[in-house]
Amino acid sequence: MAQLPAGWVPQRPTRDVGVDFVVVICEAGSLNGHEFRVQVKTSKQFKKKSNGVTIAGVKRSTLDYWFVSPVPTMVVAYDHDQRRGYYRWHSEFHEDLSRLQADAKTQTVSLHIPTQNVLGESAWEDIRQALLWHHRNLRSALRVARDAESVLPTIYGLAAAVRQLNSIDHQSIPEAQRTPEQEGLLVLLEMIQHRDVIKATSRLLGEIVRGSEGADRLQAWIDEYRSAVSNVFPTFVQFPEGDEIPSDFEFAYAPSLMQVVRPRLMEAALELIMLLTPGGEAGGEAAGRNRGREETRRDGTRTP
Numbered sequence: 370m371a372q373l374p375a376g377w378v379p380q381r382p383t384r385d386v387g388v389d390f391v392v393v394i395c396e397a398g399s400l401n402g403h404e405f406r407v408q409v410k411t412s413k414q415f416k417k418k419s420n421g422v423t424i425a426g427v428k429r430s431t432l433d434y435w436f437v438s439p440v441p442t443m444v445v446a447y448d449h450d451q452r453r454g455y456y457r458w459h460s461e462f463h464e465d466l467s468r469l470q471a472d473a474k475t476q477t478v479s480l481h482i483p484t485q486n487v488l489g490e491s492a493w494e495d496i497r498q499a500l501l502w503h504h505r506n507l508r509s510a511l512r513v514a515r516d517a518e519s520v521l522p523t524i525y526g527l528a529a530a531v532r533q534l535n536s537i538d539h540q541s542i543p544e545a546q547r548t549p550e551q552e553g554l555l556v557l558l559e560m561i562q563h564r565d566v567i568k569a570t571s572r573l574l575g576e577i578v579r580g581s582e583g584a585d586r587l588q589a590w591i592d593e594y595r596s597a598v599s600n601v602f603p604t605f606v607q608f609p610e611g612d613e614i615p616s617d618f619e620f621a622y623a624p625s626l627m628q629v630v631r632p633r634l635m636e637a638a639l640e641l642i643m644l645l646t647p648g649g650e651a652g653g654e655a656a657g658r659n660r661g662r663e664e665t666r667r668d669g670t671r672t673p
Contacts, residue, residue, distance in 0.1 A: 372454065374493050379407070386633050387434035388442060400497060403504050406442040408435075413449045417484070422446045422455055424480045430626060432466050432478060433597040434633040435459035437590065439640050441503050443496075446482045454488035458499060510582040511644050517576040524645055526569030527638050530562040534635050537562075544624075556620050559631070560608055563598045566638055567591055568610075573645075590641065597634060601627045 370379050376396035382388065388406040395401065408431070415422035424446055435442045442459035457480075465478045486492070514520060537559050542551060570591050577584040599605045603621045 372488055372490075384632050386636050387431045391440075394500075399501055400504075403500060404440060405500060406435075406438070406440055407445060408442060409445045409447055409454075411447040411449055415446060415448055418481070420485065421481045421483045422448070424482065426477045427480055429476050429478070429600060430597070430630055430633075432459075432462065433593065433600065434630075434637070435462075436466055437593040437597050437634065437637045439507060439586075439590065439637075439644055441500065444480065444482065445488060455482045455484055456486050456488045456492070456496075457482045506582070507586065507644070510586045513577055513581065513583045514573055514587060515645055517573055519572050519576055520645055523569045523573040524642055526565055526572075527642050530566045530569070531635050531638050531642075533562045534559065534631060538631055538635070553620060556602075556622055557614065559627070560598075560602055560605060560620070563594075563602075563605065563634070564608055564610070566634075567595055570594075570641070590637075594634065594637065597630055601630050 370390075373379060373392065374396070376394065378393045378395055379390045380393060381390045388408045391404050391406050393402075393404045410424045410427075416425070417423070424444070435444075436459065443456050444459060444462075445454050445456045447454045462480055465480060468475075468478065537555055540555065544552075547555075570587060574584060574587045574591065577587065595605070601623050602608075604619050607618075609615065609618070
């Protein structure tokens with residue numbers, strides 16, 4: 370926190386959502402109003418390998434949440450003895466996530482962070498450029514989704530599902546006092562909400578040109594959301610699309626993991642709602658003025 374530039378405000382989440390805090394940027398310029406997440410891992414002696422440090426034991430559910438959220442996450446390894454931090458963006462751990470998804474038995478992964486990425490005064494300009502690149506491309510990619518006919522039904526569907534998930538999360542009957550029938554009904558209701566989130570976003574995806582960046586971004590969000598839900602509900606991929614649930618359907622689930630993942634998925638759905646509403650776009654007026662102008666990629670090339 371001491372390393373943050375002036376006007377970059379750290380806020381701790383009120384619940385465990387897979388990060389230590391969210392940084393809201395309050396400064397003049399294109400980044401004003403944007404935010405990113407930070408996860409800090411600290412050690413007195415990190416294992417060092419190939420010009421980097423290794424963070425061991427990162428949970429699958431945590432990595433899933435970093436990817437299901439459209440907001441970038443900065444992962445920081447803080448070396449207590451050296452009093453030095455190293456950082457890397459969550460998107461650079463995609464191969465690690467793919468490895469986890471390929472091996473369902475593996476529940477944790479070790480992450481590598483280059484020691485050249487020192488978190489200090491000289492790094493903040495690179496961090497600013499990375500954040501600008503992320504938010505500009507995300508805004509550009511989802512702009513076409515906001516113009517789709519089904520965007521309002523999609524937002525309504527997402528909001529309705531989050532409302533129901535919030536009700537489940539604040540269930541008045543303590544878990545220890547629920548009957549098997551009550552617990553089964555809540556599990557069924559939760560699976561329906563997650564299914565409806567995917568159905569709503571898939572309907573929107575169907576209106577976007579396949580192969581476009583917007584379609585790829587939305588498809589990736591759906592895939593990561595489904596993966597996170599499947600970690601809690603192993604039979605979710607077989608869950609029926611209609612209202613009729615076969616009597617022999619197996620409602621397998623991981624109760625302790627469900628309590629952790631549910632608020633994270635609710636947060637991810639709310640973030641997507643904000644991105645799909647023009648009024649929720651930070652710097653929206655500037656984005657509107659720039660509509661149709663060229664976008665600059667990180668490698669310096671430009672695209673109309």
